[in-house]
Amino acid sequence: MATILVVGLLYYRPLKSYVETKSSLDQRAAQVRELRAQRDELARQVAEADTPEALARRARRLGLVKPGERLFIVKGIDEWKARQKTRIGGGG
Numbered sequence: 001m002a003t004i005l006v007v008g009l010l011y012y013r014p015l016k017s018y019v020e021t022k023s024s025l026d027q028r029a030a031q032v033r034e035l036r037a038q039r040d041e042l043a044r045q046v047a048e049a050d051t052p053e054a055l056a057r058r059a060r061r062l063g064l065v066k067p068g069e070r071l072f073i074v075k076g077i078d079e080w081k082a083r084q085k086t087r088i089g090g091g092g
Helices: 002-049 052-061 075-092
Strands: none
Touching: none
16 A cells, blocks of 8 residues: 555656646647738738738828829718617618
8 A cells, every 4th residue: 555655646746737737738829820810811911911902902092093093081970860860770
């Protein structure tokens, strides 16, 4: 009986270390998967940002227009949408 107890005590530390290491490895593997997914998403965004359509969208956001076009600035759209919602919701 004492022999089994001694053998059990001798195996306790390595077994505990193994379980802790495995848990840590599983956590790191999950982090690696998450970081790879982020990397893939960023690579997709970079590739998409290089298209002519994306360049045109960014230029429009900056207020740039193509030669021959006229720029119109419309203000108060959010307020107008809010009034429309209350009209539709309140009158029904």
